[in-house]
Amino acid sequence: MRPRPDSKGARVSRWQHALLGSLVFCGLIYVGLIVSWTTRNSDLVENSSTASLVQRRRHETKAIAINLPSKDGFHYPDPMNSSEVAGSLLRGNQQELMAESSSMPISVLPAEQTTNTNEDQVKELPSNSSQIRRFKCVGWKATAGCSPNGKRLPEHDQDCSSTILDGTAGYCEVEDIDSHERFMVMKRSCAKGYKGTVFRCVDAPGFANFRVKAQQAVDKAVAPNFKLPNTNRINAQQGIVMVVYPKLVASVYATVRALRDVLNCRLPVEIWLHPDEMSKVPGALEPLWDLARNKSAGKITFEAIRHPQAIRFKSKIYAIYNSKFEQALFLDADNVPVRDPTYLFRTPAFVETGAIFWPDFWHPEQTIFAINQTSLVWQLLDMPFVDMFEQESGQLLIHRKRHAASLALVTFYAFHLPNYFNRLRLAWGDKDLFRFAWLKLGAQFHMIETPPAVAGEMSGESFCGMTMAQHDPDGAVIFLHRNQLKLTGEYKSQNFYPRLIAALARAPDPIVPDASNDEYPDPAIWTHLVSFRKTSKRSDYIIRKHASLNKFTGLQRCFGGRDLHKNPNFHTQAFSDLNFAGLETHLREFAFKAAQLQERKRSNM
Structure with a gap:
């Protein structure tokens, strides 16, 4: 049987159904592709967010590493190589990712509040401690209100090696490496210090331990078996102590001649010198040898200074510390009495106290050395401000045996290295070191009341x-x-x-x-x-x-x-x-x- 030919309408209908099926099939394929692409890229989006956050964290940590002081002489760990920092960084990432995924807020202290919380833990240095600490410098902490206890000004902080301008308030912060305690050291107000002083917090760790080392020196000096050199002599003597170097021979000679020939003073005289220094100037000592040959006028002996650091003003302290006189009147080479000074040993002031000191031109209301209430010297010495005349040490009258501990402390002050009195210009040479030591120990002394x-x-x-x-x-x-x-x-x-x-x-x-x-x-x-x-x-x-x-x-x-x-x-x-x-x-x-x-x-x- 021959197939019946399709009508024109039937052919159109078949093409429409085929086209519709194709469109539906393509649509299904398209939807499948979209779903597949979305599923694959959701992980990429999440990973991209995580990578961005980690990168941001790394950048912040790198910035911290760059801003840490690097020239203050102390070692700081590199945060990028620290397992402790790496662990905290990882924990931080997890917390932030969890917060972002759950849309729950995280409680974080504001930056300023965090700073204040840390600073509340900064302590005052303990007094009268004998424990040496291993300090490291943290840096200079600026404060407002011309007071080291004023509101913090973090934007003006400096690293340990920076020179802090005079008249800037704040303090140096140090950390105990072992206990992680932090302390305020070298506190300053806006008051001006001695002109030309170089103030840097790199000195703060040693400054902080100075008081402890001084206390250790005192502890040794007050021990029952401590004695100064030459204090066990059978015949305790009174005498005059002087120090000479080549340029001062004429002055020493003139003073001793005046004592002997004009004032009729017969006190024995010790003349302390550096043998190697005097030997470099031929004939320098001849005038003093000439005096010593005349024993009828009073004994003159020459004593050698053997300590390599006992130069300039330290030679005076060395001479008094090691003198053979139990009671010594020290005189600078250019200082002359106007009458026989022997009577000073009998004055009630000396008999009662065992030490007479003399005032300088300067006092806290008028001082060229900035030794006033705001001076750092009181922090260095670990003692309160004392309102009195400064000391002039061109003459000193000391009972050495009675004040052995005080002389030991003076010697520590003078010979300690580095010398913070000089480095920070807190005192001039030896001139105030004697009263500082006596005041620190509460030892008796008489300061002459009449100003110079x-x-x-x-x-x-x-x-x-x-x-x-x-x-x-x-x-x-x-x-x-x-x-x-x-x-x-x-x-x-x-x-x-x-x-x-x-x-x-x-x-x-x-x-x-x-x-x-x-x-x-x-x-x-x-x-x-x-x-x-x-x-x-x-x-x-x-x-x-x-x-x-x-x-x-x-x-x-x-x-x-x-x-x-x-x-x-x-x-x-x-x-x-x-x-x-x-x-x-x-x-x-x-x-x-x-x-x-x-x-x-x-x-x-």
Whole structure:
């Protein structure tokens, strides 16, 4: 049978059904592809988010590593290589991913609150501790309100090696490596310190342990078996201790000659020196050997300084510590008594306390060394501020056996390295170390109550003070410390007078010393003595520094102020009216004699 031919309508219907089936099939394939692609890429999206977060964390950690101090001399671990930091980083990632997936907030302290929480744990250094700690420097922490206890200013913090500008408030933070405790050290207000001081927190770890090492020195010194050298001698003696080096031979010779020939003092004298230093100057010691040969006038012995660090001011402390005298009067080479000082050993002030100290020109209300209530020296010493005159150590009267512990502490202060008194300019040389040690231990001493007078030249209406005059416990002048123009016994080789003529002519009231043509090359500089009135207040005791032109010295440093003699809180006396008026002429003569003896010795060598 032949198939019946399709009609035109039937053929169209079949094509429509085929096309529709194809479209449905393609649609199913498309949907399948979309579902498959979505399923595969959901993991990529999640992994991309995780990778982004981890990368951000790594960047933050890297920034922390870069900002850690790296030049302060201490080792800090690299956070990128630390397993502890890596573990905390991983835990942090997990917490953030969980928070993002669950849309639940995480409780995180604000940055400022976190900082304050950490700083609440920073402590004050403990006092009177004998435990050395292993400190590391954390850095400088800036504070507001001109107080180290003011509000923190983290944006002004500095690393340990940075120099902190004077007048900046804050503190150095140190950490105990073993206990992880943190402490405030070298606290500062906005008050100015000594000009030119370099303040860096890299010194803080040693600064913090200084008080502990000092306490250890004290603990040893107060032990029952501790004794100073030479304190077990059968014949306990009183005597004078001096230190000499080549440039001061003429001054020492003049002082000892004045003691023997003018003041009739028979106290034995120890002269301490560095043998190697003196041997480098041929004939330097000849004047003093000449004095020592005359045993009838009083015994003079020479003692060697053997400690390699005992130079400059430390030689004084070394000499007193090791002296053979149980009771010692120390005198600087350029310091001369105006009467036999033997009576000082019998004064009630010395008998009762065993130590007499003398004041300097400076006190907390008027100080060129910034030793006041805001000074770092009190933190270094671990003691409260003491409101008193600073000390002038050109003369010291000490019962060595009675004050062995105090002398041991002075020695520690002077010989400890690094020397923070010098490095941070907290004190000048040895001048205050004695009172600091005595104060720290609560040991008895008598500080002379009469402030120093000023001896110098009056020329016209201008005064130039070049000598400090010190008093005894009764207020009478006893020492003249010629510390601004030392005796040399030699004519000045500088030919500066011609070029100063014009300057002297222009200067207001220039200092022109007595130009008498006597045979002594050292100029006479004592024409007047200016003293502080007993009825005036300490706040009125103001000694200023200034410079004057001088035909002998050129530019001369002066103390007191040009108009000190006009100050109503001071009174002025002419030297010619004083009972020791002729002393300076004797000193100039003796210094000249010393120079002649040296020259004679050299010419015969």
